Amino acid sequence: MDNRQKEINNLKDYKYGFSTDIENIQAPKGLNEDVIKFISNIKKEPAWMLEFRLKAFERFQVLKEPDWQKPKFPKIDYQDLYYYSAPKSMKDKPKSLDELDPKLLETYKKLGIPLQEQARLNGIAVDAVFDSVSVATTFKDELTKQGIIFCPISEAIQNHPELVKKYLGSVIPTSDHFFATLNSAVFTDGSFVYIPEGVRCPMELSTYFRINASNTGQFERTLIIADKGSYVSYLEGCTAPMRDENQLHAANVELIALDDAEIKYSTVQNWYPGDKDGKGGIYNFVTKRGLCKGKNSKISWTQVETGSAITWKYPSCILKGDNSVGEFYSIAITNNHQKADTGTKMIHLGKNTKSKIISKGISAGSSDMTYRGLVDISSKAKNSTNYTQCDSLLMGNKCGAHTVPYIKNKNSESNIAHEATTSKISEEQLHYCQQRGLNPEEAVGLIVNGFCKEVLQQLPMEFAVEAQKLVGISLEGSVG
């Protein structure tokens, strides 16, 4: 088989599996103070930022990699990774999209991420992150008019140091767990969003992550601040080329909602999941945490997890402000040899706080899926409520589905309700669909989509369609 044919075959399975041949600047291999200084230097960061990184690195050296998770993986050699990789043409930042390396534009076009003019129709502002750097942000002018800041975080460090200094590390401190601390030390880029008081962001903001270079870890950092009474909806998508080795992705996402503000954060995660025998794929070890700092604030996480060899993340809400609301909607699908250990944490600290968790897990092939969640109502969180529902669907007898909720109630005026079920698609349902002319695969797709509907509904329109298709594709070949 010639190479071209091979490539075409590969693309059938994972259509984002191509890699772009682009010249890169890389930091020396390995992790040490010099590499961190190199990253900080190349980004022309102020001294306080370097200090922040070094403090995290100091702490990182005494931390041990956690091992309590369900999916086990071979030890990662942190000295064998590149911590910075950037397209060469980005060294002197292009002033506008026209100056961008055409190869980069082509890559994003292939991915279906419109960075150029014609994409304006879609009305989504995109920040695209390629390996370690943010390459383009669209719709900047329109957003600036309203006072909204939407830019790469490295730019924000230069232009809005007061905001970054105040909020960076306030939800995920440098003294957090292993992967979060690693990110604090070496993060390269990511998005920064600030919505000023009383502004309702007129369009969806979106970041698109792409890992291209091999042997690189991607460590991006996202910081979203919604000031009093503001609203923002933020989308995140990700893909990576197909490679035989496992690649590490350890991002940190911090959300801060002040009084009466609302943040809606949606993710469609479609990193390369590895091939049918479980070779290759991304390790997706992400720390996502939202702080409902002010009264009546609301943070809502929606995630569709279909990619990655191992997904290990718990988007969390800290409900500190009185009357604040936290929501978590999740669909996680694992097929072949994928593994997922995901869920959420709802920490109730303020009075009258509410949280809702809807989690749908589907495992097929030889995959393994765990829902792990924490609901913690502290003794001061009077009159708080939580509702949790986690359902799992199993397809085939080689996969596993597990539910591990931790429920802590320290307040007698608060209520917690938790439900979980595990089952398979019933023969009756399948029979009913097939009787009406659907083939088994379509029937399963239909039933699974129905199973997931509650979560899919939470996604913004454009994403919901994509996600629905993704659900179908991810399960291909798992029937029969």
Added chain:
Amino acid sequence: MKEQLQKDFDNSIKNLSLSQKDIEIKKFCLDNFIDKGFPNRKEEDWKFSDLNQIIKNNIGELSFYNDQTSTNKVDTSVFVDGLEHNKIVFINGRIEKIDFEYEKKDQIEIIDQSETINEFKNSNSLSDLNNAFTNKCFKILVKKGYQLIKPLIIYNTTNSKIWSKNINLRLNFELDEDSSLRLIDLFNDTSEKNFLNIFYNFELKENAVLKNYKVDKFENKNIKYSFNNIDQGKNSISETFILSSGSNFSKNEINCNLNGVYASAFVNGIFSLNNHKHHEIRSIINHLTENTKSYQLIKSVLDESSKAVYQGKIFVNSDAQKTDGYQLSKAILLNKESEFNAKPELEIYADDVKCSHGSASGSLNEDSIFYLMSRGLSYQQSRELLINGFLLDVVEKITDSEIKNLIKNMIGIKE
């Protein structure tokens, strides 16, 4: 603690006539325990109840040596009235009496197994402690086809004459084909601040039926740990009921292996706590083969800064198709300071199964109280009526009517 353990161990070995090999095994267990110490919150299974800390705060330094050469006087006043029953009496950790007066003598065999140590699978450092210090261990064998006429009550009594701060007990049961046993564990403690470490092992053969009722009702200042391992053969049934109320701290662990097809396990429990008590139930139901069933219901009423923990796990092996597993825990928090923690867990590797769990905790429903008060009841009466009904649900799950009534009277639940 290490010196104390070593010294007490040497003392207790002296009084036993053990072979060199057995002493070696016991020594090995002791070393294991010295190495690991009491379980603490860093261990996942002990996350919510840090036994090491609890012992430190409540007892302080433990001592382990019990002189069991002299007999204790059996206080007959603790025996249950109005129910004819067989008895096993433990006083301060020493077996004083085994009495199957109502049964056919040739159908029950009591085997002294003091010299054989059987390891528990899925266990912790406390089983090592138990292995090192138990000096008498009996196996009760119910022979094929025999169903005990009267229930067996195990009286577990401690009093002020206790030697040390730690008691280790062990009993093994084997229920042969088509046999059945009703077993009540009754705790009666007048001693203060001791650590009781109890291990039971049950082996159920085809069609055997075990009904085990563990009643810890009387107020006491002891710390208890009890581990039941139940291995079930084809078509066997085990029913476990736990009333967790009296001790200062108590943790009941049930580990149930459903090895045979159509085997079923039922675990029902009540926490009725007040006064800074801290109790836990942890159940692990392992569905290892096809067509097995388990059902669990745990209800808690928590008052005055008490804390209850329920960790329940349903494990379904990839061979165990057609499993039916259900688990529900509910808690009412009556007091601001009380706390309920739950970790209902599912670990499933087979696809044709029906497994679900639910957990709810909260305060008494104000609307229900209002409803009752509008019909003339006082606030206190309405509260009591609601709690009564809440707990009655679990007691009604007891399948043996004689024992159901006994337990109802014991906890004062009305119909």
